[in-house]
Amino acid sequence: xxxxxxxxxxxxxxxxxxxxxxVFLLGEDVRVGASMITSGLCRRFGPERVRDTPLSEQAFTxxxxxxxxxxxxxxVEFQIPSLLFLVFEQIVNHAHKFPLMTGGQCAVPVTYxxxxxxxxxxxxxxxxDHPYPLFAHVGIxxxxxxxxxxxxxxLVSAIRHDDPVVVFAPAGALDVREDVERLAPVPFGRxxxxxxxxxxxxxxxxxxxxxxxxxxxxxxxxxxVEVFDPRTVYPFDLDGLLASVTRTGRLVVCDDANRSCGxxxxxxTSVVERVRLAVPPRRVTRPDGAVLPFAPGLDRAxxxxxxxxxxxxxxVAKDPT
Amino acid sequence: xxxxxxxxxxxxxxxxxxFEQRAxxxxxxxxxxxxxxxxxxxEGIAAGVCAALRPTDLVTGTHRGHGHVLxxxxxxxxxMAELCGRETGLNRGRGGxxxxxxxxxxVLGANAIVGAAGAILTGAVWAHxxxxxxxVGATFFGDGAVNEGMLLEAFNxxxxxxxxxxxxxxxxxxxxxxxxxxxxxxxITGRAAAFDMPATVVDGQDPEAVHAVAAAAVARIRAGGxxxxxxxxxxxxxxxxxxEHVVRLDYRPPEEVAAxxxxxxxxxxxxxxxxxxxxxxxxxxxxxxxxxxxxALAGPEPDPAGALDHLYASGLTARAGGGxx
Numbered sequence: 001x002x003x004x005x006x007x008x009x010x011x012x013x014x015x016x017x018x019x020x021x022x023v024f025l026l027g028e029d030v031r032v033g034a035s036m037i038t039s040g041l042c043r044r045f046g047p048e049r050v051r052d053t054p055l056s057e058q059a060f061t062x063x064x065x066x067x068x069x070x071x072x073x074x075x076v077e078f079q080i081p082s083l084l085f086l087v088f089e090q091i092v093n094h095a096h097k098f099p100l101m102t103g104g105q106c107a108v109p110v111t112y113x114x115x116x117x118x119x120x121x122x123x124x125x126x127x128x129d130h131p132y133p134l135f136a137h138v139g140i141x142x143x144x145x146x147x148x149x150x151x152x153x154x155l156v157s158a159i160r161h162d163d164p165v166v167v168f169a170p171a172g173a174l175d176v177r178e179d180v181e182r183l184a185p186v187p188f189g190r191x192x193x194x195x196x197x198x199x200x201x202x203x204x205x206x207x208x209x210x211x212x213x214x215x216x217x218x219x220x221x222x223x224x225v226e227v228f229d230p231r232t233v234y235p236f237d238l239d240g241l242l243a244s245v246t247r248t249g250r251l252v253v254c255d256d257a258n259r260s261c262g263x264x265x266x267x268x269t270s271v272v273e274r275v276r277l278a279v280p281p282r283r284v285t286r287p288d289g290a291v292l293p294f295a296p297g298l299d300r301a302x303x304x305x306x307x308x309x310x311x312x313x314x315x316v317a318k319d320p321t
Numbered sequence: 322x323x324x325x326x327x328x329x330x331x332x333x334x335x336x337x338x339x340f341e342q343r344a345x346x347x348x349x350x351x352x353x354x355x356x357x358x359x360x361x362x363x364e365g366i367a368a369g370v371c372a373a374l375r376p377t378d379l380v381t382g383t384h385r386g387h388g389h390v391l392x393x394x395x396x397x398x399x400x401m402a403e404l405c406g407r408e409t410g411l412n413r414g415r416g417g418x419x420x421x422x423x424x425x426x427x428v429l430g431a432n433a434i435v436g437a438a439g440a441i442l443t444g445a446v447w448a449h450x451x452x453x454x455x456x457v458g459a460t461f462f463g464d465g466a467v468n469e470g471m472l473l474e475a476f477n478x479x480x481x482x483x484x485x486x487x488x489x490x491x492x493x494x495x496x497x498x499x500x501x502x503x504x505x506x507x508x509i510t511g512r513a514a515a516f517d518m519p520a521t522v523v524d525g526q527d528p529e530a531v532h533a534v535a536a537a538a539v540a541r542i543r544a545g546g547x548x549x550x551x552x553x554x555x556x557x558x559x560x561x562x563x564x565e566h567v568v569r570l571d572y573r574p575p576e577e578v579a580a581x582x583x584x585x586x587x588x589x590x591x592x593x594x595x596x597x598x599x600x601x602x603x604x605x606x607x608x609x610x611x612x613x614x615x616x617a618l619a620g621p622e623p624d625p626a627g628a629l630d631h632l633y634a635s636g637l638t639a640r641a642g643g644g645x646x
Contacts, residue, residue, distance in 0.1 A: 066442055107635075
C-alpha cells in the first residue's frame with residue numbers, strides 16, 4: 001500500500017479512535033482538519049470526540065490533563081510548534097509531574113501531536129521552531145518519526161502509552177510517501193538503521209533522515225555511511241547507536257534544533273561517555289539561538305542541510321593521522 | 322446534601338484549625354521542612370463547600386490546600402504524614418504540603434501554580450460526565466488567580482461546554498502581599514459575568530452561609546445549569562507562608578489583622594452548638610489530630626533508592642544522574 005506521512009497520521013488517529021472509546025481529539029480547527037491530519041475524522045467520530053477548541057491553548061492542554069486523570073486518552077493537536085512554548089508549563093509542571101508528585105496515584109496518558117514542526121518555508125520566526133530537545137530535557141517521551149510507517153506506529157504507541165508523549169511530525173517529512181506492507185505500533189526507545197555502512201555513523205532526526213540517506217547515496221563509493229534513525233529522542237536508543245558506532249568509530253549527528261543543549265549534544269556526550277571514537281565527532285545543527293528569518297534563502301541558511309552534513313562526514317571520515 | 326449539619330461543619334472547621342496549628346508546631350520543630358501556607362481563618366470555605374459535595378465529586382486545591390484535602394475526606398493522619406515527608410503520607414512523601422492529593426476521595430491534588438487547576442478540574446469532570454458519571458467538581462483558588470489568563474480560559478471553556486464546575490474564589494484580600502485593590506481591575510464576580518456564569522458573593526467566615534450558597538449552586542450545576550462562581554470573602558489569620566514567622570513582612574496593618582481575626586469561623590460555627598456538644602467535638606478532634614501527629618512522626622522516611630518512583634506511570638525508567646556513564 002502506498003501511504004503518505006500525513007495519511008499515516010490520520011490513519012493512526014482513526015484506528016485508535018475506533019479501537020478505544022476513551023481516545024478523543026482536541027485542538028484548534030480539528031473538525032475541519034486545517035492541518036490536513038484530522039480530515040474526515042469528525043464526520044466519522046462526531047464532534048464530541050473530535051473537539052474543536054477556542055484559541056485557549058493553556059486551558060485545553062490542562063483540560064486534556066484532567067480528562068486523562070479521569071481515565072481518557074486525549075490527543076491534543078497543535079498547528080504551530082511554537083505553541084508548545086505557550087503550554088510548556090501545563091505539560092511539564094502538571095501533566096508530567098502528577099504521577100510522581102501524587103506518589104503513583106495517577107497516570108496522565110496525553111498525546112501532543114505537532115504536525116508541521118520545524119521550518120515551513122515562508123512561515124518565519126514564530127512558526128518554525130523545532131523544540132523537541134526541550135521535551136527530552138524535561139524527560140517527556142518525544143517521538144520524531146521520519147517515515148509514514150513510523151508516523152503511524154509511533155502515534156499509535158503514543159496514544160496507548162500511559163504517560164504524556166509529544167509527537168513531532170516535521171514539516172519536512174509530511175510529503176514523504178512509501179510503500180507500506182503492514183502498519184503496526186512502533187516501540188519507544190528503539191532506533192533503526194536506515195542504511196547500513198561501515199565508515200561513518202550518521203544519526204539523523206526526523207525529516208533529516210531523508211537528507212542523510214540522500215547524502216549517503218551521493219557519497220557511495222567514497223565513504224560508506226550508516227544512517228541511524230533514533231525515532232524517539234527520549235527515550236533514546238543508545239544501545240542501538242553504540243552497536244553502530246563501535247563498528248564505524250566515527251559519528252556525525254544531524255539535528256534540526258539549536259546547537260546549545262540540542263539533542264545532538266546529548267547524543268554525542270552519551271556516546272563518548274561509553275566508547276572511544278577514532279576521531280572527534282561532529283554535529284550539524286541550527287546555529288546557537290537560531291530564529292528562522294523569513295526570506296527563503298535566510299531560512300535555509302540556518303537549517304542543517306545536505307551540504308553541511310556532507311562536509312561533516314568528509315571531515316570525520318579522514319584518517320585521524 | 323441540602324440542610325446544613327451544624328455539628329459536621331463545626332467538626333470540619335475545628336479539625337482544619339487544629340491540624341494547621343499542629344502543622345505550624347511541626348514546622349517550628351523542624352519536622353515539616355519547607356514550611357506551609359496556613360489555611361487558618363479560611364476554614365469555613367473548604368468546610369462549607371465540601372459539605373455540599375458528594376464523595377464521588379472532585380475538587381482541586383491550592384498551595385494553601387490542607388483544608389480542601391481534609392474537608393473532602395482525606396485521612397488526617399496520612400495528610401500529616403505527607404506534610405512530614407513520610408512514606409506513609411498520602412503521596413508517599415513525594416508531594417508534600419503543596420501537592421497533597423487523594424484521588425480515592427476525589428481530591429485531584431493541591432496545585433501550587435496559581436490559577437492552574439481550574440482547567441484540569443474542568444477536563445476531569447467533563448470526562449466523568451462523558452462516561453455518564455453524575456459528578457460535579459469544585460476548584461478552589463485565591464484572589465490572585467483571577468488575574469491568571471489560564472484560569473480565565475478555564476472559565477470560558479467550562480461555560481462554553483457547560484461543564485458542571487463550581488469555581489470557588491477564596492478572596493482573603495491578598496495575593497501573598499499584594500492587596501486586591503492593587504491587583505484586580507473590575508471585580509471578581511465581574512469576571513464570571515463576562516462568561517455568563519452566575520456568581521454569588523458570600524461571607525466566607527460563616528461556614529453555614531458558605532454551605533447554603535454552595536449547596537444551592539451545586540444543585541443548579543448538577544441539574545445542568547452550567548458552571549458558577551462563588552466569591553467567598555475571608556481573611557487569612559496567619560502568614561502567607563510560615564517563613565513570615567521568621568521574616569516579618571509589613572503589608573497588613575495590625576488593626577486590620579485584629580478585625581479580621583475577630584470574625585473566626587471556628588467560633589462562629591462553634592457558637593451554634595450547645596457548649597457540651599462543642600466540647601465533645603473538640604475532644605474528638607483533639608484525639609484525631611494527636612493521632613495524626615503521632616502517625617506522621619512514626620512513619621518511615623522514604624528510601625532514597627526510590628526517589629524517582631512513579632516518575633513514569635508507564636514503567637519507563639530514567640537514567641541515573643551520577644557518574645555511571
